[in-house]
Amino acid sequence: MYRGRFAPSPTGPLHFGSLIAATASYLDAKANNGKWLVRMEDLDPPRDPPGTASNILKTLEAFGLEWDEPVIYQSQRAPAYEQALYKLDNYTYRCTCSRKEIADSALQGIEGAIYPGTCRHGQNNSLQGAWRLRTDLQEIVFDDLIQGPQSQVLERDIGDFVLKRADQFYSYQLAVAVDDAFQNITHVIRGADLLASTPRQIYLQRLLGLPTPHYAHLPVVVNAQGEKLSKQTLAAALDTSNTVQLICRALSLLGQHPPALLLNSSVNEVWQWAIAHWKLSAIPRVSQLPQDARD
Ligand code: GLU
Ligand code: ZN
Numbered sequence: 001m002y003r004g005r006f007a008p009s010p011t012g013p014l015h016f017g018s019l020i021a022a023t024a025s026y027l028d029a030k031a032n033n034g035k036w037l038v039r040m041e042d043l044d045p046p047r048d049p050p051g052t053a054s055n056i057l058k059t060l061e062a063f064g065l066e067w068d069e070p071v072i073y074q075s076q077r078a079p080a081y082e083q084a085l086y087k088l089d090n091y092t093y094r095c096t097c098s099r100k101e102i103a104d105s106a107l108q109g110i111e112g113a114i115y116p117g118t119c120r121h122g123q124n125n126s127l128q129g130a131w132r133l134r135t136d137l138q139e140i141v142f143d144d145l146i147q148g149p150q151s152q153v154l155e156r157d158i159g160d161f162v163l164k165r166a167d168q169f170y171s172y173q174l175a176v177a178v179d180d181a182f183q184n185i186t187h188v189i190r191g192a193d194l195l196a197s198t199p200r201q202i203y204l205q206r207l208l209g210l211p212t213p214h215y216a217h218l219p220v221v222v223n224a225q226g227e228k229l230s231k232q233t234l235a236a237a238l239d240t241s242n243t244v245q246l247i248c249r250a251l252s253l254l255g256q257h258p259p260a261l262l263l264n265s266s267v268n269e270v271w272q273w274a275i276a277h278w279k280l281s282a283i284p285r286v287s288q289l290p291q292d293a294r295d
Contacts, residue, residue: 002034004187006065007176009041010052014059015235016246016291017191017221017228023250023274024218024283025189026065030271031278035068037183041176042075044169062240063247064267072183074175081170084178084208085131085163091207092163095119096129106159110152110196114159131164133204140199145216146283147192152199161200173197177204185213192217192287193228216280219289221253229291243267247274253289255282 006022008014014022029036038060040053057071085092097118106113119126120134135154143149152158163174180188180201195217205212220228229235238246244263247270251258256277262270 002029002032002187003037003183003185004029004034004189005037005039005180005183005185006060006067007039007041007179007190008056009043010048010056012049012052012231013237014056015229015231015237016250017230017235019063019238019246019250020218020221020253021189021191022060022063022065023247024216024254024280025187027271027274027278028187028189028216028280030275032187034187036065037069037072037185038067039072039179039183040074041172042073043172043175045075059238059240063238063243064271072179074170074179077175077179077182078170080178080182081164081174084174084204085170088133088163088204088207091134092131093120093134094126094129095132095160095162096126096166109159110157114157115161117160120160128166130162130166132160133163133207135160135203140202142198142202142212142215144195144198145214145280146219146285147195147217147287148285150195150198152196154199154203158196158200173200173204177201177208177210180213181205181208181210187214187216189216189218191220191228193220195287216283217287218254219284219286221291222288223291226288244270247271255279255284257282 004025006025026036042048042053102113102115105116137153137155139151139153141151162171164170198215202212222228227233244267248258248262251274262273
């Protein structure tokens with residue numbers, strides 16, 4: 001049974017980039033007679049502006065995106081993450097390095113500084129600091145349904161990564177690996193900005209004995225300056241009075257060729273058309289798309 005999900009972080013309102021991810025994950029689930037779940041990735045509640053999670057859910061409702069099971073909140077899942085951390089005991093160590101200490105001696109990897117391993121090798125019996133996961137030189141490969149074959153060597157490309165921060169917050173990588181399995185997710189459809197995170201999640205799945213879902217990484221929509229739409233780049237919040245037009249634009253960017261007549265339809269009719277005509281294989285096989293691209 002197909003189970004997909006949309007997993008927004010409530011750091012700000014949904015923008016057009018979020019709509020692309022929600023649309024593609026929803027349609028791929030529905031076109032495969034599957035379930036579509038929503039998971040709120042509120043791992044860092046003090047930093048999330050109050051009311052954002054409920055605003056996101058209202059926006060999804062306004063767009064006619066209906067989830068099939070109760071929403072899961074990562075802020076309520078700490079016991080599950082703690083249990084996973086406990087299971088990984090043989091692979092983790094405490095790290096008390098400061099950001100500056102790491103930056104001063106680190107090589108650059110795919111996602112910035114590679115942790116130089118200071119606390120991995122030292123006798124750090126500290127009961128403080130972050131929990132880091134030991135990586136290795138085994139090649140991790142997977143076949144992305146959109147981006148094609150992928151390969152990473154974690155120790156070389158990423159380095160030992162944090163599972164729980166010194167301030168006690170769990171990392172995105174740990175929470176996602178645990179929750180995708182907890183929700184029995186079979187297909188992860190999300191933005192290509194997370195493509196490089198996937199091998200870390202697969203590595204965690206293996207160490208924890210969890211299944212690996214199928215992955216499809218969508219082109220990320222970028223603005224005229226070539227920046228990913230996000231709160232940081234001041235992407236506009238989705239306009240819920242303009243749902244049909246925005247969904248049709250998302251469908252065009254996803255290579256689905258919605259007929260112009262659809263612009264006069266109801267949201268429900270648009271979704272019906274889109275489910276019936278959904279083709280994952282029509283999505284452009286690139287990692288970035290300009291926001292105003294025409295199909
Ligand atoms: N919460 C992440 C984000 O909003 C997405 C996580 C995921 O889909 O795995 O960027
Ligand atoms: Zn350290």
